[in-house]
Amino acid sequence: MAKVILENVSKTFGNVEAVKSFNLTVEDKEFTILVGPSGCGKSTALRMIAGLEEPTNGVIYIGDRAVNDLPPKDRDIAMVFQEYALYPHMSVYKNMAFGLKLRRFSKDEIDQRVKWASEILGIQNLLDRKPRQLSGGQRQRVAVGRAIVRKPAVFLFDEPLSNLDAKLRVQMRAELSKLHDRLETTIIYVTHDQVEAMTMGTKIVVMKDGLIQQIGAPLEVYNHPVNMFVAGFIGSPVINFFPSRLVSKEGRLFIDAETFQLPIPQKKVSYYQSLTGSEAIFGIRPNDIYDRLYAPDRLRENFVRAVVDVIEPLGSEIHLNMTSGRHNFVAVVDAQTSVRVHQEIELALDLDKMHLFEKNDPNLRIKTDS
């Protein structure tokens, strides 16, 4: 039960800067997710909180204490690793009891806590087994159990679900969320999987090349990404980007992507007006593109013609890979839509949900609200 603060933390390996001036406050009981592509420094950040790496600069606080000089064992944290890292020579029970034994808990207390944790995780009948006799999912449960018996102030998870198969991953995801509700502790969780980040976190920290790109609640990050990287990283299928130009015609502002021209909704015009005549990146998520036939009425007026390249029916929806002039993009359309490959269809775009990014290096999003 503690707040975690990282103040200007950085880490350099040789001449590689893995983490750059990292500033983050994780509130008590928050489920914070560090997410980003591999090599973005998220694991290094977590390992610095755990005390497994020493920060090159900056201060880390857990609770009210600066912990820079404390070894991992004195930080009141528990960590769950991607490779489970169970002690192969100990039974499940001993694996879970190990940390308690080191802290000189009484035998009864250890027994009680191991029972409590194994019941939560449904591994009561595995306590006598050795790790090699367990399946991947069971091992991961034991690894989580080993962390929760200690009732630490902060849980650190380093890609704990990456080694599980897809189905098990979905199941464990829900269980970890439940566990967070039940234990009411601070969790810091590292993953490269944006679905895990969106579904489990109460706060997401998106990282790239050692730098924090954006911190916010999952939907906030999804709906208001600060730049093209975040927009492209969060959300599946990936957002579509169209290099375009803003043009003014007959008193209205349009996005001109050569093959199509779309009018910008009135409420956004004031934000974009200053860019009239200049180039920008127009972004729209595949879910905000509709087959014109199934689109809400208000969207039917403006549409884009495009040719279907690939059809991916998922049952509940259909993913279409489309081409329009020099643009390739993806649309998620209604499952009832009947299309053929190479067919030209009409698509309606919900421009209320459009994003516009600056056409320079950091590709910042042009803010339209909040």
Place this chain on the structure above:
Amino acid sequence: MVGSKTVGRQILNLYLPLALFIVFLLFPFYWMSIVSFKPTNDLFELKFNPFWIQRFTLENYLYLFQNTDFPEWVKNTLIISVISTAISLLCSILIGYALARLRFPGSNFLGVGIFLAYLVPPTLLFLPLAQVIAKLNLYNTYWALILTYPTQLIPFASWLLMGYFRTIPKEIEECAMADGCTRMETLLKIILPLSTPGLISAGIFCFTLCWNEFLYALIFMSSGPMKTIPVGTVSDLIKADTLFWGSLMASAVLGSFPIAFLYSFFVKYYVSGLTAGAVKR
């Protein structure tokens, strides 16, 4: 076996070469054993088949126990081997772990340095060591050998254990540290139990080398009953031009017994320890 179609083929390709190897390797032991059970006169009797025992006797073994200090040699060898092995293992565990896991200035150089120390031939090293032993007044004591054997044992055992420690995933150790271990506790409670095969192979290696060592034992400890088995055997059972063949062989048979015993029990660990890290598991 996949691919072998007939039993005949299998015999030709597998069992015949194996049989030849076994004969080749075991013949010295066979010869040693039969000679030790023959009366001395039979050894030089040309009308007897030299590969078989005509008249069985234990007189060579009796001679060994009654007329030489053989029991004393065994005691000496055992004490020296066990203590040197223990000291070497202890040092090697710490060195091997430090080389495998800790990053400190000069760690690479130190690793290579230790390896180079192993390459210095014992026959060269004994000259300076002899001076040290003389200065410390240790001639003809157990300590003369207990302290000099590790100069050969520690470098090799350290490298062997370093290789083994590296095969243990780092996360397990990190987890132990988050669980509340200091580095030393991690080494004792997590790394060592997981390194049993490596420890066994390093132990066997050290023990065998001590047990069989001849040069240092001859130079540093060889008067009266203060001898090891190899030194005692050749110095007390060869008198000028008289060779007590039967007793020589009896001593060799008894002397090789502990090593054979160790290997037959632990050969599995020995091999897995030596090849650890050779392939990705």
